[in-house]
Amino acid sequence: MGKKQSSESNVRVLVVEDEESFVDALTIGLNREGFDVSVARDGQEAVNLFGAGHFDVVLLDLMLPKVSGLDVCRLIRAASDVPIIIVSAKGEEVDMVLMLEIGADDYVTKPYRLRELVARIRAVLRRRESIDHDHGEEDQILRGDIRMDVDARRCFIKGEEIKLRKKEFALLRLLLENPGRVLTREVLIDRVWGNDYVGDTKTLDVHIKRLRTLIEDNPKAPAHITTVRGVGYRFELTKASK
Numbered sequence: 206m207g208k209k210q211s212s213e214s215n216v217r218v219l220v221v222e223d224e225e226s227f228v229d230a231l232t233i234g235l236n237r238e239g240f241d242v243s244v245a246r247d248g249q250e251a252v253n254l255f256g257a258g259h260f261d262v263v264l265l266d267l268m269l270p271k272v273s274g275l276d277v278c279r280l281i282r283a284a285s286d287v288p289i290i291i292v293s294a295k296g297e298e299v300d301m302v303l304m305l306e307i308g309a310d311d312y313v314t315k316p317y318r319l320r321e322l323v324a325r326i327r328a329v330l331r332r333r334e335s336i337d338h339d340h341g342e343e344d345q346i347l348r349g350d351i352r353m354d355v356d357a358r359r360c361f362i363k364g365e366e367i368k369l370r371k372k373e374f375a376l377l378r379l380l381l382e383n384p385g386r387v388l389t390r391e392v393l394i395d396r397v398w399g400n401d402y403v404g405d406t407k408t409l410d411v412h413i414k415r416l417r418t419l420i421e422d423n424p425k426a427p428a429h430i431t432t433v434r435g436v437g438y439r440f441e442l443t444k445a446s447k
């Protein structure tokens with residue numbers, strides 16, 4: 206995929222942020238990436254602006270004057286399925302599971318790099334697009350070096366087939382289908398095992414560990430399947446998997 210995608214030329218981003226130093230840098234950086242940026246400086250303004258305009262994605266700071274980011278997220282989600290990316294400050298006590306439950310699509314922690322943020326924005330947009338235009342099950346999933354043939358239940362890394370057990374296949378598939386998205390432990394366990402999940406909570410981690418040994422160049426420093434501490438796992442959109 207090229208860097209300049211015409212479909213991104215008029216992506217409208219609502220930035221909800223009360224810290225001026227962030228607002229300026231973010232606006233300039235996102236403009237440069239081809240996004241149209243509108244800024245709300247408190248929670249109330251965010252809700253008003255959102256109701257009055259049309260946005261493709263919302264970047265939502267949590268600590269806001271007037272209406273909290275949490276409430277803004279709930280209010281927007283009640284009215285729209287626009288992708289919402291939560292931005293939290295480092296050290297802030299944030300219940301990420303709760304965030305995802307009330308409808309946030311992803312989150313980043315300050316200070317973040319613009320490149321990371323842009324990658325997350327593109328990931329939620331791509332995901333939304335694929336939901337909108339989904340004509341049924343994908344039978345091939347391509348993520349960089351990884352190719353999964355869903356119908357044939359086969360998986361290839363750099364062209365070489367890897368042997369996956371049933372649950373490993375299901376788990377990897379779920380991760381590949383949600384690139385850049387945090388999947389909570391509860392969601393992973395429910396979708397892959399359902400009522401079959403027995404034993405201790407380590408079963409999931411054991412499966413993740415095995416997947417890493419198969420798909421990661423360095424399983425001890427995974428670049429594809431990363432751990433989101435206390436929350437779950439995420440398949441990263443690395444340069445190669447975009």
Ligand code: CA
Pocket residue numbers: 222223224266267268269
């Ligand atoms: Ca703030």
